Amino acid sequence: MNNKKNTLLVVNGDYSYCIRAKRLAHTYHNEGCKLSVLSHNMSMQESNIAHNYHFKNQGTTLSKARRFIKLLLRMHTSYLNEQKAHQLADKNFDTIICFDLICLPFITAHLTYTKLVVDLREYYPKQFEHNFIWSVSFAPLYKFICKKYLAKAEEHWTVSPGLQKAYEKFYKIKCELKPSIPQVKALPLKPIGKTVKLVHHGVANPNRNIEDMIEVVKLLPDNYLLDLYLVNNNHRYYRKIKALVDSCDRVKLNPPIPQQSIIDVLSTYDIGLFICKPNTFNLAHAWPNKVFEYHAAGLRTVTTPLPGMIELKSWQNNIYYSKDYSSESIACAINSLR
The missing domain is CATH 3.40.50.2000 (Glycogen Phosphorylase B;)
Structure with a gap:
């Protein structure tokens, strides 16, 4: 039966x-x-x-x-x-x-x-x-x-x-x-290497403030590198980001990560980024997939002081947020992790 x-x-x-x-x-x-x-x-x-x-x-x-x-x-x-x-x-x-x-x-x-x-x-x-x-x-x-x-x-x-x-x-x-937590055992928080590898993955959407990530890298020392894995669902914005990446040799634009490989790929980095501004209600209160994936991969997460991220910090000990939404404040939060 x-x-x-x-x-x-x-x-x-x-x-x-x-x-x-x-x-x-x-x-x-x-x-x-x-x-x-x-x-x-x-x-x-x-x-x-x-x-x-x-x-x-x-x-x-x-x-x-x-x-x-x-x-x-x-x-x-x-x-x-x-x-x-x-x-x-x-x-x-x-x-x-x-x-x-x-x-x-x-x-x-x-x-x-x-x-x-x-x-x-x-x-x-x-x-x-x-x-x-x-x-x-x-x-x-x-x-x-x-x-x-x-x-x-x-x-x-x-x-x-x-x-x-x-x-x-x-x-x-x-x-x-019911947050979107990967169904794997989280890797331990890894030490940050001499070359600090930053990562962000997700959709190429203007409300993700990806251009700000590139600006942040320019404010950091030369040993900080950023890899972007973007889904091109907004062609105009993707072209804008590609042009900005081409002007900064410490930022690399990559194809999206296949779902089954997300944790393995992320685990090769040091710090994951989620630096949105509270431009919409859903962004202000987001607990996005990527932040749980950063945690599962053993990364520290640097984020802006969104209300949702401040709440999530009580759940996860790998979250660090900037004092405000400026590129300078975000760069300071990243640099403080060394």
Whole structure:
């Protein structure tokens, strides 16, 4: 008799590129669950995935434009009703994990389950608050979903205390804290070498202040080197960073690190960087994957005094933050570790 719990992970995007989703899948697989994934990736093949379901294509450019007009007109129910999936009408699941909030109305309307979990890794009503178009289109949609659908789930997870407090304050939802911690035993904190190797990895996004990292290196002694491993999801900003890297011989730009190699690659460095400014609510309260990966790889982490990072310091003894957000202060924090 097969007693494996039938679990479905629902991802609005390409599961292959979602590190947190893949870590959740790994955890549930190791706990003996029969795990399936519903996403927009139709060719995925992984040994721990029992079934790969996919959302139906959203249609032509014209139909997408019509859907966007619905967003602007706040026709949220009509917009959400257009989300469809293949081969799931007669399936029953013990647990469904909603990895992306926008999938929650579809799950409650069309899928059969015993338990529903929502992974709130962002404070979604402010996810891209710096973008005006997003603020007048998707922000009202996410507020609508939070108000109408969050209470339909049995469990809610989030990734930092700041996000916990926001969901409880504005939507009366109590979230369990589940940060994105690598499923490996952390290496011991390593001594810093004569040549100090700094590293940062992640997306090439202007709100990551990568140009500030290059400026910081210029303020440090000549034995400090910086390697950047960036995902080029913003071509204009990536070109800007590449030009800055070309002007500084102590900074190197590299391709993204494959997920399975992150800890091994990071372990060859001394200090990991996360030096954002609190330009958005989610950045101010972030507990990002990379900071836990730096810890797992035995690195010290230098960060700016973001509220989330100050809270995280009580969890991890490898975090050091600058007095303020200036390049000079960050360089001072890095140099003090010698």
